[in-house]
Amino acid sequence: MFKDATLNEVSDAMHRSFTAYNAFKKYSIKQRAELMRTIAKEIEGLGDTLIQTTMRETNLPEARLKGERGRTIFQLNSYADACEKGDWLEARICLAIPDKVPPRPDIRKMMIPLGPVVVFGSSNFPYAYSTAGGDTASALAAGCSVVVKAHPAHPETSAMVAGAIDKAIASLGMPKDLFIHLHGASFAIGEALVKNEYTKAVGFTGSYSGGMALFNWANQRKEPIPIFAEMGSVNPVYLFNEELARDPGSYANMLADSITLGVGQFCTNPGIIVGIDSPYLVKFIEQLAERISSTIPGKMLHTGIAQAYEQKAKRAIGQKGVKVNSDHVQQLSKDNSQAIVVTVTASNFLSNPTLKEEVFGPFSIIVICNDYAEMKRVAEIMEGQLTSTLIASTSELITHEAIVDIVKSKCGRLIMNGVPTGVEVCIAMQHGGPFPASTDARFTSVGADAIKRFARPVAFQNFPDQLLPDELKAENPLLINRIIE
Amino acid sequence: MFKDATLNEVSDAMHRSFTAYNAFKKYSIKQRAELMRTIAKEIEGLGDTLIQTTMRETNLPEARLKGERGRTIFQLNSYADACEKGDWLEARICLAIPDKVPPRPDIRKMMIPLGPVVVFGSSNFPYAYSTAGGDTASALAAGCSVVVKAHPAHPETSAMVAGAIDKAIASLGMPKDLFIHLHGASFAIGEALVKNEYTKAVGFTGSYSGGMALFNWANQRKEPIPIFAEMGSVNPVYLFNEELARDPGSYANMLADSITLGVGQFCTNPGIIVGIDSPYLVKFIEQLAERISSTIPGKMLHTGIAQAYEQKAKRAIGQKGVKVNSDHVQQLSKDNSQAIVVTVTASNFLSNPTLKEEVFGPFSIIVICNDYAEMKRVAEIMEGQLTSTLIASTSELITHEAIVDIVKSKCGRLIMNGVPTGVEVCIAMQHGGPFPASTDARFTSVGADAIKRFARPVAFQNFPDQLLPDELKAENPLLINRIIE
Numbered sequence: 001m002f003k004d005a006t007l008n009e010v011s012d013a014m015h016r017s018f019t020a021y022n023a024f025k026k027y028s029i030k031q032r033a034e035l036m037r038t039i040a041k042e043i044e045g046l047g048d049t050l051i052q053t054t055m056r057e058t059n060l061p062e063a064r065l066k067g068e069r070g071r072t073i074f075q076l077n078s079y080a081d082a083c084e085k086g087d088w089l090e091a092r093i094c095l096a097i098p099d100k101v102p103p104r105p106d107i108r109k110m111m112i113p114l115g116p117v118v119v120f121g122s123s124n125f126p127y128a129y130s131t132a133g134g135d136t137a138s139a140l141a142a143g144c145s146v147v148v149k150a151h152p153a154h155p156e157t158s159a160m161v162a163g164a165i166d167k168a169i170a171s172l173g174m175p176k177d178l179f180i181h182l183h184g185a186s187f188a189i190g191e192a193l194v195k196n197e198y199t200k201a202v203g204f205t206g207s208y209s210g211g212m213a214l215f216n217w218a219n220q221r222k223e224p225i226p227i228f229a230e231m232g233s234v235n236p237v238y239l240f241n242e243e244l245a246r247d248p249g250s251y252a253n254m255l256a257d258s259i260t261l262g263v264g265q266f267c268t269n270p271g272i273i274v275g276i277d278s279p280y281l282v283k284f285i286e287q288l289a290e291r292i293s294s295t296i297p298g299k300m301l302h303t304g305i306a307q308a309y310e311q312k313a314k315r316a317i318g319q320k321g322v323k324v325n326s327d328h329v330q331q332l333s334k335d336n337s338q339a340i341v342v343t344v345t346a347s348n349f350l351s352n353p354t355l356k357e358e359v360f361g362p363f364s365i366i367v368i369c370n371d372y373a374e375m376k377r378v379a380e381i382m383e384g385q386l387t388s389t390l391i392a393s394t395s396e397l398i399t400h401e402a403i404v405d406i407v408k409s410k411c412g413r414l415i416m417n418g419v420p421t422g423v424e425v426c427i428a429m430q431h432g433g434p435f436p437a438s439t440d441a442r443f444t445s446v447g448a449d450a451i452k453r454f455a456r457p458v459a460f461q462n463f464p465d466q467l468l469p470d471e472l473k474a475e476n477p478l479l480i481n482r483i484i485e
Numbered sequence: 486m487f488k489d490a491t492l493n494e495v496s497d498a499m500h501r502s503f504t505a506y507n508a509f510k511k512y513s514i515k516q517r518a519e520l521m522r523t524i525a526k527e528i529e530g531l532g533d534t535l536i537q538t539t540m541r542e543t544n545l546p547e548a549r550l551k552g553e554r555g556r557t558i559f560q561l562n563s564y565a566d567a568c569e570k571g572d573w574l575e576a577r578i579c580l581a582i583p584d585k586v587p588p589r590p591d592i593r594k595m596m597i598p599l600g601p602v603v604v605f606g607s608s609n610f611p612y613a614y615s616t617a618g619g620d621t622a623s624a625l626a627a628g629c630s631v632v633v634k635a636h637p638a639h640p641e642t643s644a645m646v647a648g649a650i651d652k653a654i655a656s657l658g659m660p661k662d663l664f665i666h667l668h669g670a671s672f673a674i675g676e677a678l679v680k681n682e683y684t685k686a687v688g689f690t691g692s693y694s695g696g697m698a699l700f701n702w703a704n705q706r707k708e709p710i711p712i713f714a715e716m717g718s719v720n721p722v723y724l725f726n727e728e729l730a731r732d733p734g735s736y737a738n739m740l741a742d743s744i745t746l747g748v749g750q751f752c753t754n755p756g757i758i759v760g761i762d763s764p765y766l767v768k769f770i771e772q773l774a775e776r777i778s779s780t781i782p783g784k785m786l787h788t789g790i791a792q793a794y795e796q797k798a799k800r801a802i803g804q805k806g807v808k809v810n811s812d813h814v815q816q817l818s819k820d821n822s823q824a825i826v827v828t829v830t831a832s833n834f835l836s837n838p839t840l841k842e843e844v845f846g847p848f849s850i851i852v853i854c855n856d857y858a859e860m861k862r863v864a865e866i867m868e869g870q871l872t873s874t875l876i877a878s879t880s881e882l883i884t885h886e887a888i889v890d891i892v893k894s895k896c897g898r899l900i901m902n903g904v905p906t907g908v909e910v911c912i913a914m915q916h917g918g919p920f921p922a923s924t925d926a927r928f929t930s931v932g933a934d935a936i937k938r939f940a941r942p943v944a945f946q947n948f949p950d951q952l953l954p955d956e957l958k959a960e961n962p963l964l965i966n967r968i969i970e
Contacts (some may be wrong), residue, residue: 022890087968090934094913105903107913112893219704223869223920226927384708394949405507408597413944416952418590427970428579428594430944435708441941442711449575449942456926457934459898459915464879467901483572485912 002155002183010192013147013180017116018198020177021145025113027174028470029089029478033080035172036140039132040076042164043069050160054126057154059299064262065127072127075425076137082427082448083141086480090457091471093484105462108472111455113143114226115200118193120214121151121158122205123301124265130154131161131181134445135203135228142454144201145178149193152185153302159183187213194218194227201454204229205267205445208358208436215439228453229439230432232358233386234271235420238375238407240392240400243417245280251391252287255364256295258419260339263298264362265305268387268420271358274346274367274378285366289325289341292362297336300361306337309361313340316359321348325366337361346374350381376403384434384441385411387420410434412441487640490667495677498632498665502601503683505662506630510598512659513955514574514963518565520657521625524617525561527649528554535645539611542639544784549747550612557612560910561622567912567933568626571965575942576956578969590947593957596940598628599711600685603678605699606636606643607690608786609750615639616646616666619930620688620713627939629686630663634678637670638787644668672698679703679712686939689714690752690930693843693921700924713938714924715917718871719756719843720905723860723892725877725885728902730765736876737772740849741780743904745824748783749847750790753872753905756843759831759852759863770851774810774826777847782821785846791822794846798825801844806833810851822846831859835866861888869919869926870896872905895919897926 005013027035043050051065060068082088089110097104117139121130128134131148139146150158162181169178184190194202194217202225204214211229218227237255244251258270273288275281300306317324317340326341339362346369349355355365369375382388388411390397390404397404397416408414412433423431429447432438438445443453460468470477490498512520528535536550545553567573574596582589602624606615613619616633624631635643647666654663669675679687679702687710689699696714703712722740729736743755758773760766785791802809802825811826824847831854834840840850854860867873873896875882875889882889882901893899897918908916914932917923923930928938945953955962 092913092934094909094911102907104909104911107909107911109913109915115894215704215709219700224700224924226925394951397952408943409600412942413946414948415946416948418947422587424579424589424592426579426589426592427968428577428592428944430594430942434941439709440711444942449577456919457897457915457929458893459913461898461900462903463899463901466879467882483912 002159004184004186005182005189007188007192010182010189011196013182014116014196014198016177017145017147017180020175021113021116023175024145024178025143027143029084029086032141032143033084035168035174036076036080036083036137038168038172039165040073042168043132043161044073046160046164050157053160054154054157057157058126058301060126060301068125068127071425072132075128075134076132078425079137079141079448079451082451086471086478088448088451088455089471089480091480091482093472093482095485107459107461108468109457109459110469110471111452112458114454114456115144116198117144117146117201117203117454118199119146119148120190120204120206121148123151123153123305125205126154126157127161129205131158132165134450138450139203139454141451144454147180147182147193149182149184149189155183190214191217195221200225202227203445206231208232211439226453227439228443228445230267230445231436231438232267232360233433233437234356234358235268235385235387235389236272236274236382237270237389237391238379238403239273239275239281239284240390240396241276241278241280242396243391243393244275244284248280248284249287252284253291254419256288256291258421259292259341259364260295260362261421263300263337264339265301265360266421268423270364270389270420272365272367274369274375276372276375277368277370281368285325285343292339292341293327295339297338299335300337305360309337309359309363312357312359313361313363316355316363316365317342319352319354321345339363341366343368346370346378350377356381356383372400372403376406379403379406382410384437386431386433386437387411387413387415389415389418389420391417412437487644487668489669489671490674492673492677495667495674496681498667499601499678499681499683501662502630502632502665505660506598506601508660509630509663510628512628514568514571517626517628518569520653520659521561521565521568521622523653523657524650525558527653528617528646529558531645531649535642538645539639539642542642543611543786545611545786553610553612556910557617560613560619561617563910564622564626564933564936567936571956571963573933573936573940574956574965576965576967578957578967580970592944592946593953594942594944595954595956596937597943599939599941600629601683602629602631602686602688602939603684604631604633605675605689605691606633608636608638608790610690611639611642612646614690616643617650619935623935624688624939626936629939632665632667632678634667634669634674640668675699676702680706685710687712688930691716693717696924711938712924713928713930715752715930716921716923717752717843717845718918718922719841720753720870720872720874721757721759721867722755722874722876723864723888724758724760724766724769725875725881726761726763726765727881728876728878729760729769733765733769734772737769738776739904741773741776743906744777744826744849745780745847746906748785748822749824750786750845751906753908755849755874755905757850757852759854759860761857761860762853762855766853770810770828777824777826778812780824782823784820785822790845794822794844794848797842797844798846798848801840801848801850802827804837804839806830824848826851828853831855831863835862841866841868857885857888861891864888864891867895869922871916871918871922872896872898872900874900874903874905876902897922
């Protein structure tokens, strides 16, 4: 139904995107914000037709999709507010000091947009991290043009949302090519997009292998470009005895709900739980297994994802010392994917790197340690993560500071006595962690700081006020926060 | 005199650096600032011995070295102030909203240090971009440990400065291995440092080939790491008729002084001047050539640099249509390097990529355009630059907005009616530009924002006040600027 773009179409799209960027970058932050708010309204205007289309394409239930649509609209509106507020511009003004030796000239700095940004739609978030998702919203706020490659798992949804964006652009009389939507199931399209000379940054949410392909293409270019790939995570949860003992059943229920949320198809799904052998841990495992067993199997996004889940879960289960704790209500099948919880001793876990690998879906492995020294070793071998969670009392985190320290050094977000699923869209959010969770831990892909990914600073030296951008003019006409020295 | 570190020593140094980092990262921003100020004092305490040593090693004159020492001390002190002030921490607090659906937990974000940073000393700045230079100062401010590889052109200077840093660390009772100093003339040492598993970021100032070697090593690692390589620039200067006509002689003198400053050994040296054919340009060229010709040839940093200058200058002069305008007071020689200015038509320049290459030293090429359309084409083929300069009236920059736009898109700092040499150490400075000027245009290597290169954000979710870092505690004990939502 949707044909892949040809390589000529990719090249033409990037050139048109560059031309549109050159016009768009001169639009004020207020105009950019207006565009984002108009896109939000147009998406809302797609109404139930959009939801129905996506339900058909993705197997995601109505309530989840309505929630995600709300999140997408909230992102557009809140990044629009942040775009206008202008903190991301990092405006700094150093006034001239004529009597310094040598004299200091007037120097002013602010962020400017990088250029055309290529966004790869994700499979698991057809709205919030796809066509008009976080990457597109941040790129537009920064003043970049955007070329989206629709995810082949929901091309019709993507095309509908793209239509809403086109309509918003047209209604404001902005350059049409500011946003370009392409289809492409083949790797060659992705490679051509990343390697095109006009592409200045890339946003991606997906698998490690997909992200690394983009990363390598981006760095092999004559002019390397920044690539923001979020590549998944096992989001370890560390259980400390005292806090667990307070209420092992409730923590088990809380984690079971997090593991099975959306058939486990969230990048912050808790895939590894690390505890210390004790009667409370036994109770926790029993309750977790029971809750997981009683979860009705759900349809995953598409057959490919369900098959990959089945394969990776089977592979993990087949490793030495792995014991399945949940019951299988039914056999793993292509149609409905069963949540699974397994246990393994820390010594088996420590000696088997396969067990550290993400099983994308409602699967979690409980690592049973003899003591905190063993928990520390488990924390040490963990790779970079989007999140890590500590179920612990305040005094336990003080006592085991060395473990907290290691855990913190390996994640972007540290949660205490909560669950990693549920990524709040707010300015304090960090979504992105040390490699391999993401390719650049210095930036977030959720929250308005995500705008900074698509901008770079430029300093103006000795410019008359008239020629300075409004952001840096003496009278501060945009009323943004600035550091003045 | 100084032996290269062995590969075992490199590996041992990085492991020790990691251990020291784990202790140092817990020091408060006030303690880090105290360390930096103490280092500044210790360097001052080295007195004339340091200056004399460096004069012997680098051929740089006393006044220049005293100036650079002052700059280095200023950097340490001003980054210490910025470290304490804490804007670079980007502290953001989103308070819990319990009655939101679903409830919003308390989320707080701040920057934490990346880990051990490897700094490669530069040849042209034995103090300000070497052992205790901008990279070391920013890394320490961020809370990172530092391993410096001394530049082989001034190993004794580097060892003396390292001694001052060691003394400062000892006097404050901080971990000794917080700063480690190695010698290494071979590429293998550099490769081992960049590829070591404990290395978490790299700072470098030098050649394109050197920078790209580091860049590729950093990206080929199992866990890629950020690399901040500043790789030089030709820093184009664009002359607009009206402003030039006002006083061609003064502009010629100003630029001649910038070209010959420090025997042209600054990364912001203006290597290409682009003008429009006119009687004023003729006058400008005559005066520039005269001033350049009358400049007394100077000794470059070392024989290798002088030889490279001679070769690259000869190569440029040998290109089709290149005319030498300055007189040779003496033949190019290994001992003293003669400043040279040449002219070429835009059509020759546009068709010959060799002429775009940096000739490191007091060499500048004037590109003569027939009109502004041709100047625009010259601007378009320019690569990424640290700086670009516009000699123009306000009305000319309004008329030729399209040229300004292109020039701005290709540089980190845009100067009007001034010279690119003289990089002010201040918060509004941007030193770093689009590739190949630097490997990451999103960061600066001069000014306190340089600290941000060596930090990444971490979010704390649902943490009790007691367990939060001071930077994020409710009462704001460090009195830093924070965004609260």
